[in-house]
Amino acid sequence: MDQLIVIGAGPAGLAAAVSARAVGRPVVLFDSSDYLGGQYWRHLPPERPARRESVLHHGWERFQSMREQLEADPRCEVVTGAHVWAIDHGRIHVMVGEADGTDREARVYDAGAVVLATGAFDRALPIPGWDLPGVFTAGGAQALAKGERVRVGERVVVAGTGPFLLPVAASLVRSGSTVVGVYEASRASRLVRHWTARPWELLATPHKVLELAGYASSHIGHRIPYVTGHAVTAIEGRDRVESVTISAVDGSWRPIAGSERSVAVDAVCLGHGFTPRLELAIAAGCRLSAERFVEVDDEQRTSVASVFAAGEITGIGGVDLALVEGALAGHLAAGGRLHDPAVRMLRLRRGVLRQFARRLARAHAIGENWTTWLTDETIVCRCEEVSFASLCSAATTTRSSGLRSLKLLTRAGLGACQGRVCGRTVEGILGARTPQGRLSGPRTTDRRPIAAPIRLGELARQGERTTSTKQRP
Template identity: 50%
Template sequence: MNVVIVGAGPAGLAAAEHALRAGAQVTVLDQAETPGGQYHRMLPEAYAARRPERVHHGRAEFDRRRRVLAHPRCRWWPASTVWAFDRVEKRLHILRGPSDGSGRRRLTLTPDALILATGAHDRTLPFPGWELPGVYTAGAAQALAKGERVAIGGRVLVAGAGPFLLPVAESLLGVGAEVVAVLEANPASTVRKGWSSRPWRLAAHAGKAGELVRYAATLARHRVPYRMGRAVIEARGVDRVREVVTAKIRADWSVVPGTERAYEVDAVCVGHGFSPQPELAVAAGCVLDDGFVRVDAAQQTTVDGVFAAGEITGIGGAVTAAAEGAVAGRAAAGETPDAALLRARDRARAFAERLAAAHPIGPAWRGWLREDTIVCRCEETTYGELTRAAADGSCPGPHALKLGTRAGLGPCQGRICGPAVSELCGGADRHHRPIAQPIRLGELAAPTEGEPE
């Protein structure tokens, strides 16, 4: 059995480990030069770090990469971009080489089974001034801190929703930044309600409590305030961000008038959860549910022989991704996943559901926006332009909306603005493209080398 896995984060590596245990030949591909995904982002080899694992979470998961990728039946393909999927021949079209480099090789793979573990990227809601230099996504700030040991600024505000804000703040403090505050948008009542439901089930996730205690101790040691029910509603500056305005918000994320407060900063990182990256799954013909890839009990998608695991099936964090990957790896290799793997996966999913309930995105966030607030940064499409186009009966549907406003047609192809445009305008289509990843015209015209031995 020849199993190809796209993505070398927690889900992909767990899938590889369990497919190997089931006797499969495994090929793991990732766009990055090193495995681990965002969760286990590595320092560059040039840094010659003596203990690189110190900037990572979960040593056992970190060690998995060495064990899996050194296996004699595993091929590791770094810097590999899957840009298309031939549904008829079940063939992957791949470019090997740095994404910003020239001379990438065109190759193909035709696996017996395919596991998609393509992960997710930051979701950030627009607000006035979010296009200013110095405004980062939470994931970008952490990637620079963990992967380059670089702080995005000297004085940084961390804001948004979800527990991911805590490791981001920890990473920034670890590289010398002053974190002026961590702001969770959801009020304490919302967070408490989400986490306190059926509390006896939390016993299976005791390790998470230890992580929370560590983050709290780190913030306390550095005297970083953690405030709930507050959000960044504006960034100000001319050449770059110089000040951010925060406000108290209600459970629906509407602003409480008169609660605005300004912070002087030279950088701000904002994250409101994550959006899945299902482009390759859509290219393969997989059905989506609310933007996530639909899978069955064995992690198989609606396409025979194509499995999915991790954030593209539902945002749940690294533990959930690895649990799903383990099930997908066994199933893709032709084995029935055992009861223990299924129970671990189901427990992890239950934790993910609790996480979503405790840190939702309130529907009233659009009240932060002004007429001239840029929503699509690539094409500089404003909130006013979007709302007028959505109300115009002469351009019905998401396709006409995109053509009329250019929203989602820039270099990022809607990966940043897509969820916001969809929510603001009632369901914009942002995934259905025959080419799943950017490719140069010269690369598209170049001959394919074929399938390697």
């Protein structure tokens, strides 16, 4: 039987591999990281483990059980340090080894059935001064706290939107920082409206509600203020962060004049949601939804035959939804059937968790007037140092609505990160200033045919060694 290839070993990919093995299909599981677990179960390396890792992660036992099961299974090949750098004409190209190593092994697979579970990047909106040392994305700070036990600062402010700000603040406290406040830009009225709508639906996700209650009580215990309708609208400092300006914002996130106050901090963590990692799905030819996630049907199938998708690339829904979607995708991609008893409960659960995800998306949507806190000089694309003013003037002076030409003109999104950090922001700023109020043509900030860096020498050697899924046992 052909192997099932699973790309991404976060919650969705692990669950997919486990359920595919339960159906009996051989699996190859790739992840570019050195360890399994993805963004959620990011942990210290095995050679210096935490004394009680389980208290630092929700669902740690589930992770350990999936990892042990897969690693002990001779018909599951777990390949870490595996950078899937391209999917081209149905072939999956992988480089295995340290990202900056010189002796990486090239592998090429004929894509039979594939589960894409590549997750998401965390997103931070630009703010004047956000390029100062001491500013972190909330996900970056979380990764440092969970994966390295590194304290990002002594007095830290956490700002942005979404429930993700809560575990970040909890991890910062655990790593020894004082969190001076969590500032949620959505106003209380919006949060109440969306969080309390159809309360019976919340009864179906009691553990989510309990998790949030747990963070709330930890905040109270550590006296961390949680302030809604407020945003960090400027970050000040000479050589690094020294203070932030916090402003009340209206329902569209426009700062309210006269509400500003300065707070002394030495680190800032910004989190404004997540952006799916779409490059491999786009390269595989998968259709995207209007909200720019990978479109899947009831069976987690994408628009491309034999390519399935699960987890945050199909919609931002948190770890539980990623696990359920992964289990479904793995089962069905491995040849299981939609009406198998194992699948019925998963489909029901997926429905409930998707409702929960929609509630979150509505409660914590980015306000349309957030750009009013930018100054002309605020850098939007940090790699190419493109300012807000130069983006605006490119759009208004050329009157072009083509993203590609505007990107080429300004160089926004063309730097080292290839628009992973600024892509959606650049699109939003440019789109709002085109004559039609939106961009035309393909959204090229998600299109990266080369999904991970590769050396020219490695490219030249490509083809010397290939591994076909069909040749493997």
